[in-house]
Amino acid sequence: MTGEGGDMGAAQGFATKLGHLLAFLPIFLLLLLLGILKAAFIAPIVFVTVLVGNTALIVGLFPVHAVWTCCCIARTKKFGSLFKVLILLLMPVPILLWPFASMIGTILTGLGFGIALPLMATFEAVRERVPNKLSRCFTAGTWSSIRGGFTIVRDFKDICFHSYFSVMDGLVEATGETIMDMRISQVPGCLLAGILGVLIDVPMISLIVLYKVPVMLFKGWKQLIRDLIGRSGPFLESVCVPFAGLLILLWPVAVELTAIAGILSSFSLGCYAAAVAYQENSTMSGILYVITVISMFDEFTNDFLYMREGSCFPRPKYRKAAISRSPSLPIKRDPIQDDSYPAKRPLIKTASMKVQELKPVVIWDNFFKSCESVGKELVRAGAIHISDLEEWQNSKNKIVNIGLPSYVFLQCCVRSIKSGSVGFVMRDNVEVTSLNRPEGRIFDWLFEPMLVLKEQIKAANLETTEEEYLYKLALYCSDARRLSSWQNGGIAPAEEVTGFQFDHFEDANLQTAVRGSRQGIAARSQAGETALFFHYRHSVSQQSTKSTQQAPRKPWAAALPQNASLGFLISLPPNPSFVGLS
Numbered sequence: 001m002t003g004e005g006g007d008m009g010a011a012q013g014f015a016t017k018l019g020h021l022l023a024f025l026p027i028f029l030l031l032l033l034l035g036i037l038k039a040a041f042i043a044p045i046v047f048v049t050v051l052v053g054n055t056a057l058i059v060g061l062f063p064v065h066a067v068w069t070c071c072c073i074a075r076t077k078k079f080g081s082l083f084k085v086l087i088l089l090l091m092p093v094p095i096l097l098w099p100f101a102s103m104i105g106t107i108l109t110g111l112g113f114g115i116a117l118p119l120m121a122t123f124e125a126v127r128e129r130v131p132n133k134l135s136r137c138f139t140a141g142t143w144s145s146i147r148g149g150f151t152i153v154r155d156f157k158d159i160c161f162h163s164y165f166s167v168m169d170g171l172v173e174a175t176g177e178t179i180m181d182m183r184i185s186q187v188p189g190c191l192l193a194g195i196l197g198v199l200i201d202v203p204m205i206s207l208i209v210l211y212k213v214p215v216m217l218f219k220g221w222k223q224l225i226r227d228l229i230g231r232s233g234p235f236l237e238s239v240c241v242p243f244a245g246l247l248i249l250l251w252p253v254a255v256e257l258t259a260i261a262g263i264l265s266s267f268s269l270g271c272y273a274a275a276v277a278y279q280e281n282s283t284m285s286g287i288l289y290v291i292t293v294i295s296m297f298d299e300f301t302n303d304f305l306y307m308r309e310g311s312c313f314p315r316p317k318y319r320k321a322a323i324s325r326s327p328s329l330p331i332k333r334d335p336i337q338d339d340s341y342p343a344k345r346p347l348i349k350t351a352s353m354k355v356q357e358l359k360p361v362v363i364w365d366n367f368f369k370s371c372e373s374v375g376k377e378l379v380r381a382g383a384i385h386i387s388d389l390e391e392w393q394n395s396k397n398k399i400v401n402i403g404l405p406s407y408v409f410l411q412c413c414v415r416s417i418k419s420g421s422v423g424f425v426m427r428d429n430v431e432v433t434s435l436n437r438p439e440g441r442i443f444d445w446l447f448e449p450m451l452v453l454k455e456q457i458k459a460a461n462l463e464t465t466e467e468e469y470l471y472k473l474a475l476y477c478s479d480a481r482r483l484s485s486w487q488n489g490g491i492a493p494a495e496e497v498t499g500f501q502f503d504h505f506e507d508a509n510l511q512t513a514v515r516g517s518r519q520g521i522a523a524r525s526q527a528g529e530t531a532l533f534f535h536y537r538h539s540v541s542q543q544s545t546k547s548t549q550q551a552p553r554k555p556w557a558a559a560l561p562q563n564a565s566l567g568f569l570i571s572l573p574p575n576p577s578f579v580g581l582s
Contacts, residue, residue, distance in 0.1 A: 034137060035122035042142060043114030046149040050110035053153030057160050058102050065160075066095045068168060078174040080181020109152060117145040182278055193286025194274030197293075201270035202263075204294045208301065209262040215305050217255045224248045262301075269293050280320060288318035360438045362430065370408045370427045378404070383475060383486045399482070403475040410474045413454045414467060424450065465491040 073079065073087055121141025125133055182190075224247065247254070270290070277286030295313035302308060378384045384399060391397035416425045423433035437443055462470065468490030476482040 031122055031137065032119075035119040035141075038118040038122060038138075038141060039115045042118045042145045043111065046114035046117070046145055047107075047110035049146070049149035050113070050152050051106055053150075054106040054109075054156050055103070057153075057157055058099055058106075061160050062099060065098070065164065068165075069095070072168045072172050076171045076174060078171060078180060080179055082184065082187075083181050086182075086187075110149070113148055113152065114145065117141050117148055121145070186278060186281065189283030190274040190277045190286070193277040193283055193290070194271050196287060197270030197273030197290045198267060199270075200290050201273075201293055202266045205266035205269065205297050206263045208294070208298055209259050212301055212305060212307075213255060213259050215307065216258065217252060219305060220251050220255065221248065224251065266297075269297065276318060280318070282320075285318045285320070288316045291316055292318050358430070358432060358436050358438055360443070363426070363432065363438065366426045366428055366430065367405075367408065370411070371404055373427070374408055374411065375400075375404055378407075378475070381486075381488070383488070398477050399475060399479075403477050406474040406477075407471060409450070410471060413450070413457055416454060417458045424454070465489060 070088060070091060073084060073091070076084075079087065118141035121144065122137055125136035125140040228248070270293075272293075273286040273289045276289040277283050280286070291313075292315050295311040295315040298311040298313055299309075302311065375384065384404075388397050388399050392400040412424050412426060416423065419425050421431055421433075423431055423437075425431050432447075434447065437447055468488050469492050470490070472483050472486060472488060472490050476486075
């Protein structure tokens with residue numbers, strides 16, 4: 001009887017699931033049809049908006065981009081004379097390709113957003129805990145998609161105007177960095193390495209891609225069907241089910257596009273042999289790279305497709321053993337380390353050192369939230385005015401662009417010193433040390449210089465009033481008028497603070513630099529990468545002989561979208577009552 005009852009229960013369960021499936025299919029088809037109808041009306045509007053807006057920006061700014069890029073390359077001190085000549089001779093190629101590439105991207109973006117947003121919004125309207133599901137099925141994804149088209153144009157404008165000129169300003173103002181130059185004798189070797197790279201790597205990498213296309217096709221289908229049965233991966237969320245099902249049908253197209261991308265990438269991989277020959281000052285190194293990159297590409301595709309490890313191709317060493325370009329700086333040792341741990345921390349951590357490594361998104365999210373919270377506090381205190389925010393929208397205000405993130409960095413240093421941390425204590429009491437910091441070049445550049453800065457602040461043994469004065473210096477970038485206008489209890493030191501100077505920290509990898517003049521804070525950034533370069537000196541020790549530099553037109557903060565954590569600054573109304581924000 002028990003067995004019969006179990007069989008009946010299983011049969012009833014199967015019948016129930018089958019009934020749910022049969023009931024879901026017509027609803028799914030109706031929603032899909034409704035989404036397609038909405039996309040048919042909305043997609044042309046979004047497409048025309050994106051196409052017209054981006055085309056106007058591309059065509060209107062094209063002469064400016066072409067002329068100003070060549071002028072900045074000719075004026076910069078980062079490149080030597082011969083290097084400038086080579087770049088200027090090759091510059092017509094990217095200048096002519098830019099309009100076509102950007103137009104193709106504009107067309108694909110307009111079509112993709114115009115079709116995908118209404119479809120996704122239609123299925124999201126029937127999710128749980130969504131009120132008025134019936135009406136939202138018809139209205140969701142209409143005006144929001146149109147607004148999204150305008151947002152795309154606005155973001156593209158920020159990139160073409162503000163971010164572009166910021167990068168160019170950083171290129172022109174780059175001083176004290178290693179000059180990139182080459183001798184005439186290096187040109188033939190670099191050209192030979194580049195030509196051999198194209199002639200050898202392009203056919204070999206293309207053969208590897210074509211050989212592994214069937215593997216990718218069948219393995220991808222197998223994994224997608226497995227995810228469909230187990231409701232995992234792209235099929236985990238109900239709203240993604242139709243798109244994941246469409247992906248199964250269009251998987252051969254995706255494989256073909258991936259194969260084309262792999263073949264096209266072989267040209268850049270082969271040409272990079274010329275760069276290797278220049279970097280190593282050896283034609284043989286470039287030729288060895290031509291052989292090595294085939295093995296590297298083969299191993300990468302094997303890992304991507306879960307095939308056997310390694311590669312059957314040889315992999316000779318093409319770079320000379322050299323000292324790290326970013327040597328570690330001496331810092332305070334972590335108490336939990338044993339005596340065998342070196343005083344200078346390596347930038348590359350071993351597997352045993354990666355203990356509960358923090359994710360970069362945790363640190364950046366904490367930093368953006370700190371900027372938002374501190375920014376609101378400073379607005380309430382009257383330290384940041386509405387005029388500052390209005391100027392910041394046009395990238396003409398250093399207080400918000402540079403001062404606010406510098407203020408947050410300084411708060412983090414002071415908080416870490418008072419808590420006795422060997423690393424940094426963030427706003428949410430999350431501690432970042434050399435053992436749990438994320439990997440990545442930006443964190444390599446940031447972490448140890450910031451530790452040195454923290455130790456210098458600690459060694460200065462500043463009083464509370466001097467700390468508050470230091471906060472003002474960081475926020476106002478040593479603007480004397482603003483320093484005297486905000487009374488936060490900070491008092492300048494009575495005598496020069498010696499041994500507490502961080503005038504310059506060389507870093508040739510970042511392309512945008514903002515250095516403070518005699519007193520202040522400087523923040524380096526490009527596309528979300530930010531570093532702090534700080535020095536603090538009493539006014540009696542100012543050196544009038546040092547040159548001053550202007551901040552970039554559009555540092556990292558000004559490029560944030562409105563839905564980012566600093567979006568409250570972008571959307572502030574020009575209303576003086578906001579200063580009394582509660």
